[in-house]
Amino acid sequence: MATIRYPQGNVLLRNLSRDYPVITGGRGVWLEDEDGRRYLDASGGAMVVSVGHGVGEIAEAVRDQLAQVGYVNGTQFTTRVTEELAEGLAALAPPGLDRAAFLGSGSEAVEAAVKFVRQLWVERGHPERSVFIARTPGYHGNTLYALSASARPHYRKFFDPLLTDVRMIEAPYGYRSPVDYETKGADHYAAALEREILAVGADRVAAFLFEPVIGSSAGASTPPPGYFEKVTAICRRHGILMIADEVLCGSGRTGEFFASKHYGLEPDLIVLGKGLNGGYAALSAVLVRSAHVEEMRRGSGYFMHAQTYLQAPCMTAAGLAVLRYMRKHDVLENARSSGAYLHERLRAEILPLAPVGNVAGLGCLAGVEFVADRATKRPFPRAEKRAEKLLATALENGLTLWPNVGQADGTNGDLVMLAPPLTITKDEVDELIARLKSAILKSFEI
Ligand SMILES: Cc1ncc(COP(=O)(O)O)c(C=O)c1O
Numbered sequence: 001m002a003t004i005r006y007p008q009g010n011v012l013l014r015n016l017s018r019d020y021p022v023i024t025g026g027r028g029v030w031l032e033d034e035d036g037r038r039y040l041d042a043s044g045g046a047m048v049v050s051v052g053h054g055v056g057e058i059a060e061a062v063r064d065q066l067a068q069v070g071y072v073n074g075t076q077f078t079t080r081v082t083e084e085l086a087e088g089l090a091a092l093a094p095p096g097l098d099r100a101a102f103l104g105s106g107s108e109a110v111e112a113a114v115k116f117v118r119q120l121w122v123e124r125g126h127p128e129r130s131v132f133i134a135r136t137p138g139y140h141g142n143t144l145y146a147l148s149a150s151a152r153p154h155y156r157k158f159f160d161p162l163l164t165d166v167r168m169i170e171a172p173y174g175y176r177s178p179v180d181y182e183t184k185g186a187d188h189y190a191a192a193l194e195r196e197i198l199a200v201g202a203d204r205v206a207a208f209l210f211e212p213v214i215g216s217s218a219g220a221s222t223p224p225p226g227y228f229e230k231v232t233a234i235c236r237r238h239g240i241l242m243i244a245d246e247v248l249c250g251s252g253r254t255g256e257f258f259a260s261k262h263y264g265l266e267p268d269l270i271v272l273g274k275g276l277n278g279g280y281a282a283l284s285a286v287l288v289r290s291a292h293v294e295e296m297r298r299g300s301g302y303f304m305h306a307q308t309y310l311q312a313p314c315m316t317a318a319g320l321a322v323l324r325y326m327r328k329h330d331v332l333e334n335a336r337s338s339g340a341y342l343h344e345r346l347r348a349e350i351l352p353l354a355p356v357g358n359v360a361g362l363g364c365l366a367g368v369e370f371v372a373d374r375a376t377k378r379p380f381p382r383a384e385k386r387a388e389k390l391l392a393t394a395l396e397n398g399l400t401l402w403p404n405v406g407q408a409d410g411t412n413g414d415l416v417m418l419a420p421p422l423t424i425t426k427d428e429v430d431e432l433i434a435r436l437k438s439a440i441l442k443s444f445e446i
Contacts, residue, residue, distance in 0.1 A: 002021070002034035003021050003022065004020045004022060005018065005020065018392075021035075021039075022034045025053075025054065026041070026053025028054070028424075028428075029041050029052060029423075029424050029432075031053060038398055039399065040398060040399050040400070040432055041421065042394075042400055042420050043400050043416075043417055043418060044419045044420055045279060045400070046274065046402060047216075047253070047275070047419035048274045048275060048278070049275075049278055049420075049421045050252055050274075050275035050278040050279075050331070050421060051278045051322055051326060051329075051421065052278075052421040052423045053421070055278075057321070058278065058325060061317060061318075061320070062280060062281065062314075062318050062321060064317075065081055065313055065317035066314060069313060070313065070314040071309075071313070072313065074306065074309075074310030079313040081313050082312075082313055082316040085319045085320040085323065086102075089287060092258060093258060093270065094258060094265065094266040094270075095266060096266065096289045096290070097270055097287040097288065098287075098290050099287065099290055099293050100287050101285065101286050101288075101305075101311065102283060102284070102310065102311045102312070102315060102319070103283075103284045103286070103309065104284060104307070104309050104315065105273060106141050106247035106271065106273030106274060107141025107143040107146040108141075109271045109272065109286045110143075110145075110146040110149070110209075110271050112286045113243050113286045114132060114149075114209070114243070115303075115304070115305050116288055116292075116303060117206050117207045117241050117268075118130065119304055119305075120241075120296065123296055123299035124295065129203065129204060129205060129206040130204065132149060132166050132167070132205075132206055132207055132209055133166070133167045133168075133193065133196055133197070133200075133208045133209070134149040134150070134166050134167070134168055134169075134210070135151070135168065135169055135170065135209075135210055135211075136151030136169070136171055137151050137152070137171055137218045138150060138171050138210070138211060138214065139151075139152055139155075139211075139215060139216065140209060140245050142155065144159070147159065147163060148163040148165070148166045149166040151168055151217070152406065153410050167196055167200060169189075169193055169196045170189060170192045171210075171214060171217075172185055172189045172214075172221060173221045174222065174358075174360060175218075175221065175357065175358040175369060175377070176407075181224045182224060185223075185224025185225075186223075186224045186229075189223075190231050193234055194234050197238055197240065202239070205238065206241065207243050208235055208240055208241070208242050209245060210231075210244065210245065211246070211248065212244050212246060212249055212259040212260050212262070212263060212265060213249040213259050213361070213365065214249075215248035215249060215365075216248075216367070216402060216403075216417045217407060218367070218407055219360050219361075219367025219368070219407065219417070220360045220361030220362070220366055222360065222361070222362055228265045229264075232266070241269070242269070243267060243268065243270075244260050244265065244269070245271045246259050246260065246270050247271055247272060247273035247284065248273075248274055248419075249365065250271075250272045250273075250274075251272055251275030252275060252326060252335050252363075253274075253275055253335070253363060254339075254362040254365055255335045255336040255364070256332070257326075262362070268289060268292065269286060269287060269288050269289075270286075271284070271285070271287075272286075272287070273285075276319050277319050278322040278325075280318035281314060281317070281318035281319075282315060283318060326422075331423055334424075335364045335422035337426075338364065338424045338426060338429055339362070339363035339422075341426050342366060342418070342420070342424075342429050342432070342433075343359070343366060345429055345430065346366055346368065346418075349433050349437055350437060350440070353437070353440055353444075353446065354374075354446055355370045355372070355444045355446075356369070356440070357369045357377055364418075364421075364422050364424065365418070365419050366417070366418040366419075367415050367416070367418075368415060368417075369414070369415040370387070370390075370415065379408035379413045379414065380412065381412060382412045382413075386443075386444070387415060389443050390403070390443040390444075391403050393439045393443040394416075394435070397435050397439045397442075398435060399432070399435040399436060399439060401436075402419065404416075404417065418432070418436075
């Protein structure tokens with residue numbers, strides 16, 4: 001089999017004890033390797049692939065831009081593709097979020113959002129507002145501040161001395177909620193925010209950072225009814241800014257371009273990444289309000305942040321082409337209908353399987369959580385590496401999945417995420433479910 005395994009080659013592979021198939025092509029939901037083996041990309045890679053693999057018109061749009069100009073310095077120039085992408089996002093965003101800066105990765109955009117908020121408070125004459133509150137479980141990226149804001153012990157374990165203090169509150173994680181989620185969840189989880197704000201001192205808190213729909217950290221958990229109304233009221237009352245991290249759940253993944261829209265949520269900043277470029281180039285964005293930008297203009301006169309690839313047209317051309325493709329082919333409508341069908345099939349075929357404790361999510365985003373005992377929700381011992389084994393079995397079955405571990409108690413817990421291209425058809429959903437079911441049966445030896 002044509003695979004690469006450490007110590008072959010010169011790439012620093014992420015995992016030093018597994019085989020890496022060499023991918024040569026992709027079409028729609030399918031990937032193909034050098035041996036002609038096909039994989040149904042049920043996780044869209046790292047929940048990135050939004051309009052499918054190998055879309056010719058996106059490749060052409062990017063090629064056209066590269067042939068004109070690939071890079072300009074974003075602190076000196078702008079380009080039409082960058083302007084048009086910002087305009088397109090502003091038209092879709094919750095009211096007031098009408099300015100976008102473009103960077104390369106979700107982590108970078110989270111860092112930029114945090115710096116924007118911090119600078120704004122200093123400009124306003126409130127340098128004491130420097131504390132950020134995030135949630136556990138939750139994930140915001142792998143750079144040092146974004147990791148500080150991430151409650152993922154296994155990602156943090158080597159780096160703790162380098163991380164900084166970000167306050168953590170309990171995230172709304174429906175499956176493991178200590179109260180009845182539907183009726184009491186909003187009060188319970190919103191109270192956690194208020195408690196933390198009061199413990200820190202409201203006038204020291206800069207912003208609350210959260211995922212509107214939690215990604216792999218809590219298996220695509222959606223908030224309980226009324227949660228964001230309550231949380232918004234608390235933040236507004238204490239003058240605390242709200243940063244919605246939609247790196248994973250945004251860009252159409254849940255059936256709305258912005259996941260915040262499901263909840264009537266109007267945050268102060270939104271961070272996008274992953275599906276924004278559909279995998280055609282590295283691209284992330286931070287969206288902010290003109291009203292806040294005006295405050296900066298009247299103060300220092302600029303946002304003190306830039307990186308080499310800020311607003312670079314080689315990246316934004318891909319984002320614009322993906323956005324146009326979504327409009328032209330009504331991709332969001334497909335994400336809603338195929339997403340609803342995916343959840344229907346998951347409930348019918350996957351949820352009844354013995355080790356499956358829960359299925360959650362929205363649109364073309366789903367989490368499947370595994371437990372040793374469904375009655376008590378007891379997780380498998382981490383040493384059994386259930387998620388990793390399932391991932392390997394699924395790959396042998398021609399199916400890609402995205403794993404997460406530790407969500408049950410910080411150490412134990414196994415789940416896999418599904419985030420197929422938003423263009424997936426119902427027949428392809430059937431194929432995905434059949435392959436997933438067979439991989440679960442094989443891997444858990446049922
Ligand atoms: C919610 C969320 N925020 C931020 C990030 C970081 O994005 P990136 O890996 O592109 O830096 C991720 C990545 O998984 C994410 O899921």
